[in-house]
Amino acid sequence: MQDASGAVVAFEHVTKRYPGSDAPAVDNLTLTVPAGEICVLVGPSGCGKTTSMKMVNRLIEPTGGRITIGGEDIMSLPAVELRRRIGYVIQQVGLFPHLTIGENTAVVPKLLRWKADRTRKRTDELLDIVGLDPARYRDRYPNELSGGERQRVGVARALAADPPVMLMDEPFGAVDPIRRDGLQNEFLRLQSRVRKTIIFVTHDVDEAIKMGDRIAILQRGGILAQYDTPAAILANPASEFVERFVGADRGLKRLSMGRVRDLDHIEPVIVRSGEDRAEIRKRLDRSDELTFALLVDDDNRPLGWIDQHDLRGDGPIDPGAATPGAPTVEPESTLRDALSAMLGSSVQLGVVVDERGRVAGLVSVDAIGERLRAPVRGVDGELHEVGEADATS
Amino acid sequence: MSDGEGPIRIGWIVDRLDLLGELLRDHVILTVLAVVIGLIISFGLALAIRGSPRLYGPIIGVSGTLYAIPSIALFSLLIPITGVSIVTAEIALVSYTLLILIRNIVEGLNGVPPEAIEAANGMGYTRTQRLLRVELPLALPVIVAGLRIATVTTVGLVTVTALIGLGGLGYLIVNLGILRGSSPFAATAIYTGVALAVALAVFADLALLALQRALTPWARRRSA
Ligand SMILES: Nc1ncnc2c1ncn2[C@@H]1O[C@H](COP(=O)(O)OP(=O)(O)O)[C@@H](O)[C@H]1O
Numbered sequence: 038m039q040d041a042s043g044a045v046v047a048f049e050h051v052t053k054r055y056p057g058s059d060a061p062a063v064d065n066l067t068l069t070v071p072a073g074e075i076c077v078l079v080g081p082s083g084c085g086k087t088t089s090m091k092m093v094n095r096l097i098e099p100t101g102g103r104i105t106i107g108g109e110d111i112m113s114l115p116a117v118e119l120r121r122r123i124g125y126v127i128q129q130v131g132l133f134p135h136l137t138i139g140e141n142t143a144v145v146p147k148l149l150r151w152k153a154d155r156t157r158k159r160t161d162e163l164l165d166i167v168g169l170d171p172a173r174y175r176d177r178y179p180n181e182l183s184g185g186e187r188q189r190v191g192v193a194r195a196l197a198a199d200p201p202v203m204l205m206d207e208p209f210g211a212v213d214p215i216r217r218d219g220l221q222n223e224f225l226r227l228q229s230r231v232r233k234t235i236i237f238v239t240h241d242v243d244e245a246i247k248m249g250d251r252i253a254i255l256q257r258g259g260i261l262a263q264y265d266t267p268a269a270i271l272a273n274p275a276s277e278f279v280e281r282f283v284g285a286d287r288g289l290k291r292l293s294m295g296r297v298r299d300l301d302h303i304e305p306v307i308v309r310s311g312e313d314r315a316e317i318r319k320r321l322d323r324s325d326e327l328t329f330a331l332l333v334d335d336d337n338r339p340l341g342w343i344d345q346h347d348l349r350g351d352g353p354i355d356p357g358a359a360t361p362g363a364p365t366v367e368p369e370s371t372l373r374d375a376l377s378a379m380l381g382s383s384v385q386l387g388v389v390v391d392e393r394g395r396v397a398g399l400v401s402v403d404a405i406g407e408r409l410r411a412p413v414r415g416v417d418g419e420l421h422e423v424g425e426a427d428a429t430s
Numbered sequence: 431m432s433d434g435e436g437p438i439r440i441g442w443i444v445d446r447l448d449l450l451g452e453l454l455r456d457h458v459i460l461t462v463l464a465v466v467i468g469l470i471i472s473f474g475l476a477l478a479i480r481g482s483p484r485l486y487g488p489i490i491g492v493s494g495t496l497y498a499i500p501s502i503a504l505f506s507l508l509i510p511i512t513g514v515s516i517v518t519a520e521i522a523l524v525s526y527t528l529l530i531l532i533r534n535i536v537e538g539l540n541g542v543p544p545e546a547i548e549a550a551n552g553m554g555y556t557r558t559q560r561l562l563r564v565e566l567p568l569a570l571p572v573i574v575a576g577l578r579i580a581t582v583t584t585v586g587l588v589t590v591t592a593l594i595g596l597g598g599l600g601y602l603i604v605n606l607g608i609l610r611g612s613s614p615f616a617a618t619a620i621y622t623g624v625a626l627a628v629a630l631a632v633f634a635d636l637a638l639l640a641l642q643r644a645l646t647p648w649a650r651r652r653s654a
């Protein structure tokens with residue numbers, strides 16, 4: 038991982054009242070986004086997410102408080118110069134229909150009067166980064182591209198002058214769910230390379246959990262309801278509003294966030310065809326947790342469970358004795374998928390296998406339950422007990 | 431064919447090619463002048479309307495009224511002020527272009543996708559950069575459509591300015607045609623004048639269309 042190229046963005050008591058409206062759209066918002074992290078602003082429609090975001094590049098001027106980027110007040114620069122240093126991606130993408138993909142990508146470098154060959158090199162590099170072959174796409178017009186391709190060009194355009202900060206307003210909102218998932222993954226991979234400070238607006242709590250290093254949940258009137266890591270918000274919602282907003286299935290959402298690699302593994306009792314039954318019985322007796330042995334093939338791939346019943350008597354075990362159907366999970370599987378696989382089998386254990394299908398350990402349903410009860414790290418960097426009341430709310 | 435046969439006297443035309451050339455040139459000059467001045471004024475007014483939309487009603491009202499005044503009446507109103515001059519002709523011709531041009535420029539600018547404007551603001555365009563690099567290029571097809579109508583209309587109207595001695599091809603129709611109804615060449619003069627004026631209008635229309643196509647390659651290509 039590269040050093041963060043992003044800069045800290047800080048809201049300090051920021052308020053926005055639109056003319057002719059008594060109630061503020063954003064009310065005394067204070068939060069700090071560390072350099073190189075994605076902060077997702079999430080909340081129901083009309084809660085002030087877009088307003089909060091647009092105050093950062095001064096498309097909307099705050100009526101109170103101040104915003105700093107890298108410690109510098111955003112009012113210290115002319116608005117257009119500030120905007121050229123901040124990437125901007127919107128739901129409707131807003132590519133310029135009369136410019137080619139290359140020209141669209143080069144918009145900010147051109148405003149900054151970069152030399153032509155530098156701009157050209159950067160444009161090709163960016164199209165490459167977002168997965169569009171420059172030779173194929175550079176000279177096309179936006180109306181010749183699919184929605185997903187256009188959205189990628191939108192991201193490339195926002196990254197063109199290598200801004201430390203990016204603002205993204207529902208960037209994947211107009212893409213169908215299947216493609217959205219792909220674009221999200223792609224964007225997270227890209228972010229792990231470029232490490233921008235990103236303010237990402239969505240109304241979708243699942244997208245917030247997936248994309249955010251931290252999440253700011255806003256409620257109507259632009260009030261910050263909770264600001265924490267996704268794990269901490271799911272484990273300890275700060276208020277009834279947050280609890281309702283994240284959904285009754287927040288336990289399942291926590292399962293979707295956890296990975297099998299985070300669980301404590303149990304050492305299996307490994308058995309190969311032809312081993313002596315009495316010997317296996319002895320090894321099983323020595324294990325506190327297991328009443329089953331795992332039969333594997335010559336390559337260490339699981340074949341099935343051997344239980345006490347199969348081990349009666351003496352002599353070598355034969356492969357036909359195993360009960361097939363040991364559920365296998367991978368270290369990268371979500372706890373949700375793992376649990377689902379384990380609940381579907383008679384033995385509530387999952388066999389963790391590596392990328393070649395070889396046994397790496399066992400995980401139990403109990404371990405998943407323990408994981409959900411384990412303390413969670415919050416934005417303050419501290420571990421918090423699950424269910425612990427949030428002092429800040 | 432000899433001069434004695436039919437209503438069209440080819441010989442008469444051939445003898446006057448120099449005159450026809452001059453009249454055609456004058457016609458083009460009067461037209462181009464009127465359309466260019468009209469375009470400049472219309473741009474100014476359209477931008478004023480964009481600044482304060484309340485102006486739209488009054489400006490369209492006035493240019494609509496100008497458009498409705500019969501051309502001969504407008505000349506008679508102007509002659510006491512500006513005399514029998516090219517100024518009189520141009521004032522009249524320009525005022526007929528305004529309604530169409532203002533309407534199309536305003537409509538063209540209003541038709542720019544809001545997300546393109548939003549993106550331009552977010553990227554850090556100044557207002558002028560946004561107007562010149564985003565809004566005008568995107569409004570171009572609608573503006574050129576107005577320009578084509580204004581040009582074709584003006585080519586037709588220029589013939590009427592012959593009534594004050596500035597007709598371009600109208601000289602053939604009015605002075606050598608209608609006013610000399612008894613002459614054996616009157617019909618030839620009228621037909622020649624009309625044919626050249628129509629040809630000029632068609633040519634100008636197609637030329638502007640070609641120009642627009644060349645300037646807006648993005649508007650034609652569609653996704654496969
Ligand atoms: N330009 C504006 N003028 C007046 N009120 C506005 C304007 N933009 C947004 N609002 C109001 O401010 C509130 C927050 O809007 P917005 O930030 O767009 O919410 P969100 O992005 O969370 O849906 C809403 O009540 C909205 O009606």
Ligand SMILES: [Mg+2]
Nearest residue numbers: 086087088238
């Ligand atoms: Mg919004």
